[in-house]
Every structure is written in C-alpha cells, then in structure tokens.
Amino acid sequence: MSTKEIKAQTQPAPRYTKNQLVEAKRFTTSEKDILTGLLSPDKTYTLDEAATVITTFKEKEV
Template sequence: MSKENKAQTQPAPRYTKEQLVEAKRFTTSEKDILTGLLAPDKTYTLDEAVAVINRFKEREV
C-alpha cells in the first residue's frame, strides 16, 4: 500500500473538549463557543469542531 493510500484510510485524530479548548488553533471567542457547545464526554475531530463553530456563527439571531 502506498503512503497516499495509508493516509486516506487512517481516521482523523479525535480530541476531547478540553484539548480543543486549549488548542492554539482557535481564537478566544471560538474557544468560548466550543466550551458552550461541545459535550464533555465525547471526542471530536478538528473538522467537527470547526463545523460547530461555523454553525454557531451562521445561525440567525
């Protein structure tokens, strides 16, 4: 199996709510959104966390 195929078949890493909130990748306001919306007993990929942030930002007020 080539390196490309291996990379495509490996699942994305998953992180806890605490790990995502501590990540330098997110701004303070994004961390606040994650703190309020992520479940403490679940794990999330970075893509899932970004999707949560985007849905929150795009919602109607």
C-alpha cells in the first residue's frame, strides 16, 4: 500500500451541514427536497449518510 492509500484509510470522511448538502451540485432537485425534509439542521452528515437517507426514502412503499 502506498502512503496515500494509508492516509485515505485513516482520515475520517468529511462531514457537511444540511445546508451544505442541499446546495451541493452532486444531488438532483428531488434529492435535495428529500434532504431538506429529512435531515436535522443541527447535525452533520457524510455524503454516504446523505445518500443512504435518499435511498431509504425512495425505497419506502407508499
């Protein structure tokens, strides 16, 4: 393993506020709507956590 790979494994994933995630270009408009409704404004989330929230919401039965 290279030093770069080892460093990537030991650093925690960056965390973002609800507003940062909603403003990110990474998500579609409908995904941003889901995040706006489901994320807590006083917590921070990783991109993986945000994606999990979106996926879980989309997979729910109506």
